[in-house]
Amino acid sequence: MYTIEMAYARMRELQEMADRSRAHQPSAASRRAAKKRAAKKR
Template sequence: MFTIEMAYARMREMQAEANRSRVHQSATAERRAAKKPAARAKKS
């Protein structure tokens, strides 16, 4: 039997996983963004 409480717990687990993924992606994007201006500056 799948209860409302079980569904809510699963939803919270999925939200926590999504938040971890989002943090990881933003950290990766920040590193990429930090590298790009330096590369552009060298080409100029």
């Protein structure tokens, strides 16, 4: 069964990948900011 939680997890994975590919030099600070944004979206 495919649950909404699984869909959210997949969306977060894709968003993280997109954020990583967009940032040429990802710093620890920008990764933390991305995580905060992802958490707020839920």
